[in-house]
Amino acid sequence: xxxxxxxxxxxxxxxxxxxxxxxxxxxxxxxxxxxxxxxxxxxxxxxxxxxxxxxxxxxxxxxxxxxxxxxxxxxxxxxxxxxxxxxxxxxxxxxxxxxxxxxxxxxxxxxxxxxxxxxxxxxxxxxxxxxxxxxxxxxxxxxxxxxxxxxxxxxxxxxxxxxxxxxxxxxxxxxxxxxxxxxxxxxxxxxxxxxxxxxxxxxxxxxxxxxxxxxxxxxxxxxxxxxxxxxxxxxxxxxxxxxxxxxxxxxxxxxxxxxxxxxxxxxxxxxxxxxxxxxxxxxxxxxxxxxxxxxxxxxxxxxxxxxxxxxxxxxxxxxxxxxxxxxx
Amino acid sequence: xxxxxxxxxxxxxxxxxxxxxxxxxxxxxxxxxxxxxxxxxxxxxxxxxxxxxxxxxxxxxxxxxxxxxxxxxxxxxxxxxxxxxxxxxxxxxxxxxxxxxxxxxxxxxxxxxxxxxxxxxxxxxxxxxxxxxxxxxxxxxxxxxxxxxxxxxxxxxxxxxxxxxxxxxxxxxxxxxxxxxxxxxxxxxxxxxxxxxxxxxxxxxxxxxxxxxxxxxxxxxxxxxxxxxxxxxxxxxxxxxxxxxxxxxxxxxxxxxxxxxxxxxxxxxxxxxxxxxxxxxxxxxxxxxxxxxxxxxxxxxxxxxxxxxxxxxxxxxxxxxxxxxxxx
Numbered sequence: 001x002x003x004x005x006x007x008x009x010x011x012x013x014x015x016x017x018x019x020x021x022x023x024x025x026x027x028x029x030x031x032x033x034x035x036x037x038x039x040x041x042x043x044x045x046x047x048x049x050x051x052x053x054x055x056x057x058x059x060x061x062x063x064x065x066x067x068x069x070x071x072x073x074x075x076x077x078x079x080x081x082x083x084x085x086x087x088x089x090x091x092x093x094x095x096x097x098x099x100x101x102x103x104x105x106x107x108x109x110x111x112x113x114x115x116x117x118x119x120x121x122x123x124x125x126x127x128x129x130x131x132x133x134x135x136x137x138x139x140x141x142x143x144x145x146x147x148x149x150x151x152x153x154x155x156x157x158x159x160x161x162x163x164x165x166x167x168x169x170x171x172x173x174x175x176x177x178x179x180x181x182x183x184x185x186x187x188x189x190x191x192x193x194x195x196x197x198x199x200x201x202x203x204x205x206x207x208x209x210x211x212x213x214x215x216x217x218x219x220x221x222x223x224x225x226x227x228x229x230x231x232x233x234x235x236x237x238x239x240x241x242x243x244x245x246x247x248x249x250x251x252x253x254x255x256x257x258x259x260x261x262x263x264x265x266x267x268x269x270x271x272x273x274x275x276x277x278x279x280x281x282x283x284x285x286x287x288x289x290x291x292x293x294x295x296x297x298x299x300x301x302x303x304x305x306x307x308x309x310x311x312x313x314x315x316x317x318x319x320x321x322x323x324x325x326x327x328x
Numbered sequence: 329x330x331x332x333x334x335x336x337x338x339x340x341x342x343x344x345x346x347x348x349x350x351x352x353x354x355x356x357x358x359x360x361x362x363x364x365x366x367x368x369x370x371x372x373x374x375x376x377x378x379x380x381x382x383x384x385x386x387x388x389x390x391x392x393x394x395x396x397x398x399x400x401x402x403x404x405x406x407x408x409x410x411x412x413x414x415x416x417x418x419x420x421x422x423x424x425x426x427x428x429x430x431x432x433x434x435x436x437x438x439x440x441x442x443x444x445x446x447x448x449x450x451x452x453x454x455x456x457x458x459x460x461x462x463x464x465x466x467x468x469x470x471x472x473x474x475x476x477x478x479x480x481x482x483x484x485x486x487x488x489x490x491x492x493x494x495x496x497x498x499x500x501x502x503x504x505x506x507x508x509x510x511x512x513x514x515x516x517x518x519x520x521x522x523x524x525x526x527x528x529x530x531x532x533x534x535x536x537x538x539x540x541x542x543x544x545x546x547x548x549x550x551x552x553x554x555x556x557x558x559x560x561x562x563x564x565x566x567x568x569x570x571x572x573x574x575x576x577x578x579x580x581x582x583x584x585x586x587x588x589x590x591x592x593x594x595x596x597x598x599x600x601x602x603x604x605x606x607x608x609x610x611x612x613x614x615x616x617x618x619x620x621x622x623x624x625x626x627x628x629x630x631x632x633x634x635x636x637x638x639x640x641x642x643x644x645x646x647x648x649x650x651x652x653x654x655x656x
Contacts, residue, residue: 056471079624153590258586259590263481
């Protein structure tokens with residue numbers, strides 16, 4: 001007897017590309033595809049192209065397994081608003097203003113049981129909850145460290161969207177009053193210190209401070225240097241690179257402690273490029289967080305690497321929205 | 329025909345006194361009483377005394393209104409843990425270790441429908457939700473500014489307790505890395521800047537900085553000066569006092585912005601002595617918060633004075649727990 005295999009579709013809307021995948025309940029990507037996120041800003045054409053690509057992907061996966069059942073589509077997008085199903089004023093997308101993404105998609109997929117959208121960091125948090133290390137956890141927080149720093153907050157098993165759907169922007173808490181200029185124009189935000197570009201900025205500050213002409217990082221321009229090079233230099237014992245991780249961890253730990261004081265989570269998950277450095281980043285982060293915590297929280301809160309596979313994490317996270325919707 | 333009037337009992341456990349009140353659904357304290365919170369540390373004797381005092385108060389209110397129905401007892405206590413009904417390692421109470429407060433009270437009030445405990449700031453948040461300015465709000469945060477700074481976080485209409493029952497300690501987020509010593513021994517926490525003693529510390533720093541011998545605050549010792557004196561000096565136009573409010577507001581606004589980035593609340597309520605200064609504190613707080621916010625949050629989040637009457641707020645807040653329990 002054949003049993004139906006239930007799957008979800010994940011869509012990750014990025015500035016250049018939109019990735020689509022069919023994901024099973026265990027978080028495995030069965031098939032995937034990519035279309036360009038257009039620069040023309042014509043949302044109707046883009047949605048129509050996206051719908052076509054999704055339908056083709058569904059057909060291709062049904063050829064492999066005719067008994068498949070598609071339960072829904074989950075979308076992760078910058079400035080995605082779960083309540084309204086909209087993408088609102090996303091600086092890196094060509095679509096202006098407020099895009100009613102879910103409503104437009106519904107025209108093409110009227111039969112889908114679940115069709116939901118949230119921002120990428122929230123999608124990662126739900127992915128961790130459905131497929132990853134947060135299975136069974138009711139209270140945890142996800143930090144995504146990349147070009148920016150995003151976050152998703154889970155309380156009592158549900159994602160916190162707040163009053164207007166935009167909760168979970170922990171990357172924009174203030175670490176250093178009057179400190180570094182953040183991409184959002186405010187000063188001293190966590191993102192300006194703990195993102196991949198933040199690490200590069202720290203490296204350049206340290207090179208300048210120590211006049212470190214002998215550092216492995218001293219021959220790279222500001223536009224050449226990236227966090228992977230800093231990691232490789234740290235592994236080779238470069239003092240500047242090692243101090244970059246030390247300082248990044250100290251800043252991040254301060255921010256995580258603020259999160260703990262708000263929410264008292266069971267764990268905080270870290271996701272993204274800089275976390276590949278393992279103990280170089282986790283150790284100082286943990287030490288710093290503990291230093292900033294009230295005694296009642298000390299040695300209680302786990303800092304864990306995300307268990308989502310980095311390559312497919314965005315698709316997988318977006319698809320997790322579908323299972324979460326169907327729980328309701 | 330007489331209709332039954334339903335009421336709740338609120339108990340506020342303080343370091344010196346325990347206040348008890350009978351509170352109606354509108355938040356009016358009908359009768360109240362006080363017993364000493366003993367220094368002997370004998371919890372059984374204290375609970376027995378407290379139970380007697382509550383029973384006498386119930387009898388006295390029933391004399392006035394025989395048709396009264398007591399729905400339950402809500403307790404607000406420092407380091408109160410809602411999940412366990414315990415008071416855990418409260419530094420200002422004589423009871424050592426973990427006190428199973430609700431369990432002990434249950435021995436004396438087996439018939440009570442609701443019997444619950446939480447910490448004082450959480451009780452204030454629930455009070456605001458049941459009786460005060462947060463009626464009908466689903467997502468808000470309460471900051472209580474006093475000797476310390478407490479907070480209560482409400483998400484989707486429920487208080488956030490977190491994994492272990494201790495969520496909502498926003499007074500211990502870090503404002504200034506490596507800054508002032510906090511009562512909890514960490515450095516730079518919000519409480520060290522925005523509590524009433526924090527304002528006094530700011531005043532003394534400013535007196536020292538400006539060598540302000542002509543300030544109205546220059547004739548008070550460190551142990552004499554309090555936040556009310558600073559307010560009165562500000563009203564009289566004293567420059568140091570005015571700058572204290574300016575700086576306190578700037579710090580507080582930074583902290584509130586961190587809270588907004590975590591939770592995206594509809595409003596943040598401020599409660600406690602320093603808030604009596606009105607615009608002196610609310611204006612710089614609002615300005616600073618806005619400066620620190622992401623564009624998507626700007627000019628959206630209200631900062632409001634608590635509508636709980638300051639004298640009875642602790643009893644009223646604790647009693648609100650009962651109505652909240654009965655909603656479940």
